[in-house]
Amino acid sequence: MSAESSHVIIVGAGPAGAVLANFLAIRGIRVTLLERQSDFSREFRGEAIAPAGREVLRTLDMDDVLDCVPHADPNVLEIFVKRERLLHLTTQDLGAEVELPRIYSQPALLEAIVGETTKRTNLVFERGASVKELLRENGRVVGVRVRNAEGERRLFADLVIGCDGRTSIVRRQAPLEVASEDLPMDVAWFKIPAPEAWKGECRLRACVENGHLMIGYITYDGMLQLAWLIPKGSFGEIRSRGMEALVGDMADHAPADLGDHLRRHAQDLARPFLLSTAADCVRNWSVPGALVIGDAAHTMSPVGGQGINIALRDAVVAANHLVPVLQCGPDPVALDSAAALIGGERMSEITQVQRLQARPPKIIFGSPRRANILFSLARVIRFAPVRAMVGRFVRPMIEGVSDVELRV
Numbered sequence: 001m002s003a004e005s006s007h008v009i010i011v012g013a014g015p016a017g018a019v020l021a022n023f024l025a026i027r028g029i030r031v032t033l034l035e036r037q038s039d040f041s042r043e044f045r046g047e048a049i050a051p052a053g054r055e056v057l058r059t060l061d062m063d064d065v066l067d068c069v070p071h072a073d074p075n076v077l078e079i080f081v082k083r084e085r086l087l088h089l090t091t092q093d094l095g096a097e098v099e100l101p102r103i104y105s106q107p108a109l110l111e112a113i114v115g116e117t118t119k120r121t122n123l124v125f126e127r128g129a130s131v132k133e134l135l136r137e138n139g140r141v142v143g144v145r146v147r148n149a150e151g152e153r154r155l156f157a158d159l160v161i162g163c164d165g166r167t168s169i170v171r172r173q174a175p176l177e178v179a180s181e182d183l184p185m186d187v188a189w190f191k192i193p194a195p196e197a198w199k200g201e202c203r204l205r206a207c208v209e210n211g212h213l214m215i216g217y218i219t220y221d222g223m224l225q226l227a228w229l230i231p232k233g234s235f236g237e238i239r240s241r242g243m244e245a246l247v248g249d250m251a252d253h254a255p256a257d258l259g260d261h262l263r264r265h266a267q268d269l270a271r272p273f274l275l276s277t278a279a280d281c282v283r284n285w286s287v288p289g290a291l292v293i294g295d296a297a298h299t300m301s302p303v304g305g306q307g308i309n310i311a312l313r314d315a316v317v318a319a320n321h322l323v324p325v326l327q328c329g330p331d332p333v334a335l336d337s338a339a340a341l342i343g344g345e346r347m348s349e350i351t352q353v354q355r356l357q358a359r360p361p362k363i364i365f366g367s368p369r370r371a372n373i374l375f376s377l378a379r380v381i382r383f384a385p386v387r388a389m390v391g392r393f394v395r396p397m398i399e400g401v402s403d404v405e406l407r408v
Contacts, residue, residue, distance in 0.1 A: 005030075005329055005330060006029055006030060006158050006159075006326040006327075006329060006330045007030045007031075007032070007156070007157040007330070008024055008029060008030070008031050008032070008157055008158065008159045008160075008161060008322075008326065009031075009032050009034065009143065009144055009155060009157040009159070009160045009161070010031060010032070010033045010034065010161045010163055011034050011131050011144065011160065011161065011162050011163060011164045011168075011169070011170055012034070012035065012036075012162065012163035012164035012165060012168075012294075012296070013033050013034075013035035013040070013110060013114055013125070013163075014110070014163055014164075014165065014294065014295070014311070015053075015106075015109075015110070015294070015308050015311050015312055015315075016163040016293050016294030016295075016296075016311035016312065016314055016315050017033060017035075017163030017164075017294070018033070018110050018113040018114050018117075019056065019057075019060065019113060019315040020161065020163065020293070020315040020318055020319060021033045021114070021117060021123055021125075022060055022116075022117040022123075023316075023318075023319035023323070023406070023408070024319065024322065024326065025117055025120075025122065025123040026117070026120065026121055027319075027323050027327065027408060028327065029323070029326045029327065030122065031121075031123050031124070032123075032124045032126065032155065032157070033114065033123060033124065033125045033126070034126050034129040034131060034144075034146060035125070035126065035127050035128075035129065036128070036129060036130040036164075037127070037128070038127045038128040039107075040106070040107035040110045040111060041107040046106065046305060046307055046308050047103050047104055047105070047106055047219065047220075047225070048101040048102070048103055048104075048217075048305040048308070049102050049104055049308055049309060049312075050101045050305070050306075050309045050398050050399075051099040051101075051398050051399060052309050052312075052313065052398065052399050052400035052404075053308055053309035053312045053313070054099070054102060056312040056313060056315065056316055056404075056406075057312070059316070059406045060113065060116075062112075062113070062116050065112050065116050066109070066112060066113075068112070069104055069105060069108045069109050069112050070104070070105040070108050070220035070221065071102050071103060071104045071105065071220045072102070072103040072202050072217075072218055072219055072220045073100070073102055073103075074100045074101065074103065074202045074203065074204040074217060074218070075090060075091045075100075075201060075202050075203075076088070076089070076090055076091075076201050076202065076203045076204065077089045077090075077100065077203075077204050077205075078203060078204070078205040078206070079205075079206050079207075080205065080206070080207040080208070080209075080254075080255045081207075081208050081209070082208070082209045083209060083253075083255045083256065084255075085255065099398075100204065101204075101305065101398075103202075103217060103218075103219050103220055103225075104220065105219075105220045105221070106308075126146075126148065128148050128149055129146050129147070129148045130146065130147050130148070131144045131145070131146050131164070131169050131170070132144075132145045132146065132147055132152070132169075133145040133169075133173065134160065134169075134170065134173045134174070134290060135154060135156070136289075139288060140288040140289040140332065141160050141174070141287065141288065141289030141290040142156055142157070142289055143155050143156035143157050143160065144157075144160060158289075158326075158330035158332070158335060159289060159291065159322070159335055159339065160289060160290045160291070161290070161291045161292070161293065161318070162174075162290065162291070162292040162293075162296040162297075163292075163293055163294045163296055163311075164296050165294070165295045165296060166278060166280075166296070166299040168292060168295070168296035170290055170292055170296060171282060171296050171297070174290050174292070176282040176283070176284060176285070176287070176292065177282065177283045177284070178281070178282050178283070179280060179281055179282075179283060180278065180279065180280035180299075181279045181280065181354070181358065183232065183277045183278065183279055183301055183358075183361060184231065184232055184361050184362065184365040185213075185229045185230060185231060185232055185277055185361050185364075185365055186229070186230055186231075186232050186233070186234070186235055186274060186275065186276055186277055187227050187228065187229055187230075187274070187275040187277060187302050188226075188227070188228040188230060188235060188246075188273070188274055188275075189225075189226070189227050189228075189272065189273045189274075190225075190226055190269060190272040190273060191219070191223040191224060191225050191226070192223065192224050192226065192261075192262070192265045192268050192269055193223060193224065193265055193268055194218055194222055194223055194224040195224065195257065195258070195261045197257065198218060198224070201218075202217070202218045203216070203217065203218055204216075204217045205217070205258070207253065207254055207255060207258070208364060209253045211231060211364060211365055212228065212229065212230060212253045212364075213228075213229040213364055214226060214227070214228050214229070214250065214253060214254055214258075215227045215229075216258065226250075227302070228250055229302070229361070229364070231365055232276075232277070235274050239272075243266065243269060244266055246269075246272070247262050247263060247266040247269060248263070250262055251263050275302065277301060277302055278299045278301075279299060279300065279301045279354055279357065279358070280298065280299045281297065281298040281299075281347070281350055281351075282297050282298070282343070284340075284343060285297050285339070285340075285342055285343030285346075286336070286339040286342070286343065288332070288336050289332070289336070291318070291339040293311065293314035293315065293318050293342065293346075294310075294314055294315075295307060295311060297314065297343065297346075298310070298350050298354075300353070300354065300357065301354065301357040301358065301361070303357040303358075303360055303361060304353075304356070304357055306353055306357065309400070310349070310350065310353065313346075313349070313400060313404045314342075314346055316404050316405070316406050317342055317345050317346055317404060318342050319406065319408055320406065320407050320408055321338040321339070321341050321342050321345075322335075322338055322339070323408040324338075324408065325337075325338045345402075348401070348402060349400065349401040349402045349404075352401045353401060
């Protein structure tokens with residue numbers, strides 16, 4: 001048996017799917033990558049990739065290609081609490097050993113990864129291919145029923161891997177049991193022109209006040225990306241009062257310079273995208289013949305922007321377990337055993353990161369007493385013991401929790 005005799009279908013060409021397709025195809029495994037959208041840019045996608053995720057991208061051995069993807073590197077970090085600036089750090093202050101997240105154009109990033117993988121390997125990539133059903137024989141998943149512009153067909157494989165996001169059809173039809181947690185917030189997500197004062201600096205700013213958290217940063221296209229965390233279920237009422245009221249609410253919770261800028265550019269506000277937040281994880285990541293990773297296995301809270309980073313690290317662990325088995329040929333028993341190990345290895349990091357992500361919203365959207373504790377902590381962040389305590393929260397978001405290294 002050879003690697004080419006093993007066939008894997010990957011459903012979803014997001015970060016986890018695109019990177020895992022590369023890992024497998026580069027190592028001689030026949031891969032079909034299915035993406036239901038015909039254009040990556042048609043879907044909402046996160047943009048910030050922390051150092052732990054960037055380390056995964058480096059293992060693709062296509063730095064020259066990825067360096068050409070539009071991106072921005074934040075060089076100023078600011079934290080405001082109750083409209084008062086409590087922290088202002090530059091990359092020089094942080095030191096050469098500290099790396100901030102890089103803001104990528106995710107559509108361009110995915111195009112680059114998939115395009116380069118297709119050039120280097122026999123990867124089959126199909127756009128506009130929507131999976132409608134998992135196919136089974138004798139209790140085992142053996143392929144998918146897929147629909148594209150030309151109609152429907154049945155496509156068979158030794159393993160189907162769902163990388164198709166929080167609404168994953170692979171997760172639903174496997175079916176996989178999900179444990180979920182209620183989150184107290186939603187996120188309004190949109191862009192406006194960047195303030196003139198920010199030009200020449202790539203700022204990353206967080207503003208906390210009275211049950212709201214606003215995060216803003218300069219993106220790869222020179223615009224100001226804003227994420228506004230609001231109490232869950234409140235967006236409809238906010239939007240019903242009109243765009244000017246929405247902008248006014250945001251400006252009232254922002255520092256003076258940003259608040260004034262928001263009011264001046266109220267008419268330039270792109271249509272806000274409401275992200276209904278969720279945090280969940282499947283109890284088992286696989287069934288015979290099928291596996292899920294990335295958002296299909298676990299939906300991450302937006303706190304700390306961990307969705308992409310965790311998904312990329314999933315792809316590394318999946319490759320470590322699957323490549324040796326697939327290179328020996330399609331042995332269902334060995335393949336199912338390898339797939340079952342992936343979730344077991346990843347659960348520790350997922351659980352720890354989700355536990356850390358749950359803390360800030362409970363404080364920000366919780367009782368005023370808890371919020372005041374946060375504000376008091378922020379005011380003394382310049383002291384080394386306090387920074388060390390905050391670092392214990394931030395470091396896993398930047399570096400990851402567990403040791404994840406590509407070994408194949």
